[in-house]
Amino acid sequence: HLTILMLAAGFRTEYVPDAIAATVVPDRLVPYLRQQLRWARSTFRDTALALPLLPRLDFYITLDILGQNLLPLLLGVSILTALAQIALTSELPWPTVLIIASMTMVRCSLAAFRARQLRFLAFALHKPISMFLLLPVKVYALCT
Numbered sequence: 001h002l003t004i005l006m007l008a009a010g011f012r013t014e015y016v017p018d019a020i021a022a023t024v025v026p027d028r029l030v031p032y033l034r035q036q037l038r039w040a041r042s043t044f045r046d047t048a049l050a051l052p053l054l055p056r057l058d059f060y061i062t063l064d065i066l067g068q069n070l071l072p073l074l075l076g077v078s079i080l081t082a083l084a085q086i087a088l089t090s091e092l093p094w095p096t097v098l099i100i101a102s103m104t105m106v107r108c109s110l111a112a113f114r115a116r117q118l119r120f121l122a123f124a125l126h127k128p129i130s131m132f133l134l135l136p137v138k139v140y141a142l143c144t
Helices: 002-008 029-056 059-089 094-115 118-143
Strands: none
Touching (some): 029 059, 029 118, 059 094
């Protein structure tokens, strides 16, 4: 939110690979999901604030803002489509699985390229948590 306010005021931001940030992460599931709900609501609200700024922003920042909002939507549609196919045909929808895996690797690869650190590729291991825990939280955040 602060970054968007600074950009709206005409200031520039810059990625600093040596920067260190810390946050408190709950160690139990329900408090963690509540935190993620707050963060998801903030992301949607801040995206609405950032839309007029998108033409002036760095390409990577624009891509990240759009990705944070569009990729969960596409992921949700993919999962619903896969579940429908499983229910109707009793077959695992391999094309959908491959598309989800490809989307994950593209996003992780962009982050790794931008940060020039291969460790960002390991973020792909987060996808099952994202699909089955955080995606429903994001849908709820968007609806509320």
